[in-house]
């Protein structure tokens with residue numbers, strides 16, 4: 391029994407196909423000098439650290455600087471997700487990283503919305519966009535990203551996030567930003583506790599985050615785990631990525647199953663399909679094999695994902711009903 395799956399944590403720039411990279415490089419005259427594209431955009435077996443991991447975003451960052459490039463990348467990714475039979479995907483990106491050649495924030499967001507809608511075509515998959523502020527970005531740019539989210543909310547954008555090197559700037563610096571989002575009714579998730587700092591998770595929940603990106607560090611604190619359970623926070627966990635960046639040293643030490651057994655709403659996601667060379671299918675297979683999850687646990691995690699999705703409520707109810715009919719009423 392394979393559940394209908396949902397990916398809540400997926401970065402656009404880390405999920406480009408080699409075909410799109412080749413096409414975009416050709417368009418801007420970027421000389422790949424005979425290099426193997428896969429090696430430039432995927433960490434492969436030899437990832438030693440987060441630094442190695444982040445190098446794989448250099449080329450996509452250079453290529454995604456025009457509306458055409460963004461539209462093509464979003465369309466191609468959405469098509470691939472729909473072809474995998476996903477029920478729902480939330481795709482995230484930081485508009486401010488795509489404005490180096492003169493695009494405005496509006497042009498960036500509209501290009502990605504167009505691409506996503508074209509990619510969805512007539513498929514039954516649902517998709518939404520999350521706009522990411524950057525931990526290492528200027529305050530004004532982050533504020534602009536959240537303003538963009540407010541103006542495109544319900545028009546393709548479903549929420550916001552903050553990504554980038556956690557810890558470089560203290561989480562509390564972003565409190566006003568998230569309090570503002572909360573006040574404006576913009577749903578948000580926060581990359582928090584990817585590695586060592588469970589206090590960031592507690593802070594994120596206090597700012598009003600309904601979901602946490604990664605959240606591995608919660609395992610260090612009973613208080614933090616109790617809070618996640620009590621507040622029904624959804625954890626977007628990305629096991630392959632966590633192992634590659636060394637956020638978690640080994641699969642045996644990955645807290646996904648421990649959280650699940652405590653009743654915390656955990657989900658499994660890809661983070662970066664290309665950089666991590668993964669898919670929801672691969673993630674599911676890995677956690678089933680190495681963590682002792684049963685098929686019904688995977689169904690439960692996908693239901694958590696749907697419940698935690700930032701879709702508007704009416705649409706969410708419909709999609710959950712469809713999911714339940716498919717997963718629980720089988721004869």
Ligand SMILES: [Zn+2]
Nearest residue numbers: 401581603661
């Ligand atoms: Zn992420």
